[in-house]
Amino acid sequence: DHLAFADSFTIGTSRSQPRTYFREPLQPPADLERLLSGCPRELAAVIRETGQWNALRCRAWLSAPALRGLMRSLQHCGLWRLLERYREAEAPDECTYILPTNISWQDVDCDHVVSAGQVFNLEDIGLNKLAMLRRCGVQAIRQGKVGVVLLAGGANHRFGYGGEAAPPIGCNRSLPRLQSRKSILQLLCERIVRMGTLCAKAEEQRTPAVKASIPVLVMTSKLTHKRVVEQFEACGHFGLCPQDVVFFEQPVGPLLSEAGRLLPQSLGGEFAQ
Known part of the structure; x- marks a missing residue:
């Protein structure tokens, strides 16, 4: 656990610029070569330099396909980028607080x-x-100057409602406990449709009524994307024009412990995010 407490030092890499993290080099374990055996050369070098060899401690229990999956996950983690963010998070921030300003109408x-x-x-x-x-x-x-962003990336794990098999919070028809049995996403989308209809009626006496196009950007995550898209498609996009609805996934990255170690979530190579 030197990572959280050791001071910075310079690591020479194959990149053009050396990276500085600790004043005292991490001491590799005696079985490091065994842990790195079978790893691609570039991945093994990065693991040596970032000190993330503990992520390979579970290899003794893994099948060959699972071990390959673990190595792929390590390659996709961006270990250097993770370590840079870890060091930035350790630096103390100087925070200031300003009282909110009351704006007159x-x-x-x-x-x-x-x-x-x-x-x-x-x-x-x-x-x-x-x-x-x-x-x-x-x-x-x-005039098409207004868009809406809906956040639907959160799963329901914190609420402990229905377990991992339950739909995401935004798609859940039971959690809001409404008599209409509508999900949060459905309520929001129906309000957007209603607003577009009202805007068309507001001008229909002067010009031919034209339904307003309101772009709706739906942010999902890898935990919710499939379920959210399926609910939109099954419900006819809740009355929205399908061309106006855009789905995009929020980026996620592995978490590091207080000691700067990757937090394994499963033996198959998934890391806590």
Whole structure:
């Protein structure tokens, strides 16, 4: 466990720039050659230099295919990048705190940029200002200037609801406990559809009604992507135009322990993320 407490030193690598991490080199174990036997040459070199040889301790219990899977996982981990982030996380941060700014509605117009730390009291808004901002919002939607991002990357493991076989939180029809038995994703998508319909009706007396196109970006993860996409497809995208819905997976990376070691999640080469 030298990784968490040793000071930095320079490691020479085959890259153009040496990497500096510890003042005292990690002491390799006596059985290092046995642990690295069968590893591709580049992977073995990276494991030596980053000190992540403990990830191979389970090889004695692995079949040949499982061992190859473990090596692939180690190659995909980006061990140098992980170690760089670990060292950055160890550096103390100087944090400052600024009290939120209360913004008067008189100072808010169509060009106002909302930023972090601004507070708006809805109770203080006048009816005229509210109507004006709503008109601006409807116009922005009709002009295709508004998009929505839905976050659906979280699984239900923290809630302990139904185990790993249960659908993700956003797709779960039982967890919100609504009489309609609708999932959170369905409720949100139906609100987006309704907003598009209202925006079309707002102008239909002046111009032919055109349904507003509101892009919906759905962020998933490798834990939820398949289930989320399947629910959208099975439910006809909840009334949204399929061309307006885009799915993308959030990146995930392995976690390191306080000692800077990879945290194995299974013997087959999966690491905690």
